[in-house]
Amino acid sequence: MNSLIKKAIFRFYREIGTRDLVFFFKKKLARKSLLKKTLDGPLRELAENGAINYKGIIDKDILDRWISEYGLDVSNITPSEGNLAIPFFNEDVLSILTDSKFAVLLDNYFINMYRCHPVLQCIPNLVITYPNIVHENFDSKTNNFPANWHTDYVSEFTVHLPLISINSSNTHTMYAKNTHTSLLGPPRNEQAIRNIFRSFGEKTDALMLDVDGWHQGRLEGSSPRIMVQFKYTMGNDLLLHPTEGLSDKALSQIKRTKENLSNYCVIKQRLKENYLFAKNMSTLNPKFSIIKDNCKNYDEYI
Numbered sequence: 001m002n003s004l005i006k007k008a009i010f011r012f013y014r015e016i017g018t019r020d021l022v023f024f025f026k027k028k029l030a031r032k033s034l035l036k037k038t039l040d041g042p043l044r045e046l047a048e049n050g051a052i053n054y055k056g057i058i059d060k061d062i063l064d065r066w067i068s069e070y071g072l073d074v075s076n077i078t079p080s081e082g083n084l085a086i087p088f089f090n091e092d093v094l095s096i097l098t099d100s101k102f103a104v105l106l107d108n109y110f111i112n113m114y115r116c117h118p119v120l121q122c123i124p125n126l127v128i129t130y131p132n133i134v135h136e137n138f139d140s141k142t143n144n145f146p147a148n149w150h151t152d153y154v155s156e157f158t159v160h161l162p163l164i165s166i167n168s169s170n171t172h173t174m175y176a177k178n179t180h181t182s183l184l185g186p187p188r189n190e191q192a193i194r195n196i197f198r199s200f201g202e203k204t205d206a207l208m209l210d211v212d213g214w215h216q217g218r219l220e221g222s223s224p225r226i227m228v229q230f231k232y233t234m235g236n237d238l239l240l241h242p243t244e245g246l247s248d249k250a251l252s253q254i255k256r257t258k259e260n261l262s263n264y265c266v267i268k269q270r271l272k273e274n275y276l277f278a279k280n281m282s283t284l285n286p287k288f289s290i291i292k293d294n295c296k297n298y299d300e301y302i
């Protein structure tokens with residue numbers, strides 16, 4: 001057999017081998033029927049591309065209050081060799097999760113694509129990315145950033161709320177448009193990836209990404225990216241708190257977070273309050289049941 005054909009077949013099997021074909025075939029059909037009945041608007045844009053910047057939908061006063069209460073100032077953050085993250089759940093977050101424009105859009109998207117509601121996969125996180133390396137020097141074996149092209153858990157969906165302008169001078173997620181129903185995984189040759197959505201945004205925007213699609217963190221270190229991150233799935237792959245305790249990787253991220261935020265004592269105080277709020281919450285929508293389990297995550301932070 002011609003070696004070019006052999007190569008093409010090998011590549012096809014390697015890239016298809018990572019995907020659940022039945023799931024993605026059904027998703028393709030659901031998307032087709034959704035596009036047939038949906039006129040212009042955010043739902044259509046999301047279904048077409050797999051990603052959207054839903055602009056100006058979060059109350060600026062809430063975001064400014066978080067920035068002030070948690071001391072989220074660039075001067076308090078040191079560049080480091082991986083993401084910094086803290087659990088981020090309080091009364092404002094609960095109200096955004098239950099009643100916001102992005103929650104409505106996400107619900108519509110899941111109902112149309114999967115015939116079910118989105119389920120929070122883990123407790124929300126505040127994520128700060130301020131890399132001390134340039135993207136070209138990134139090594140997936142030694143650096144703790146998701147900067148290679150990849151896909152996440154099947155049906156995973158991520159929402160980012162920027163707490164600072166996200167543009168070409170800070171780390172941002174690159175997303176290959178219309179790969180969220182692809183039967184193939186990302187190719188090894190990243191030059192072959194075209195039609196990219198760069199998740200730039202401002203405070204009050206919600207960046208919404210169906211991360212069944214191919215994506216990578218593009219590392220830029222002129223200023224940090226600060227955002228609140230929500231992760232959802234159909235309810236599969238809930239990130240439960242492991243009975244044997246957090247992994248070494250998770251523990252080293254917590255250590256890195258404490259070491260690279262100079263005002264960690266202020267944040268720790270907020271986390272103590274948040275822990276009590278989450279633990280004592282009496283009425284909780286089953287879509288958010290993971291929060292009670294993930295309360296144990298706070299032990300390592302406070």
Ligand SMILES: [Fe+2]
Pocket residue numbers: 146150151152211215
């Ligand atoms: Fe990812």
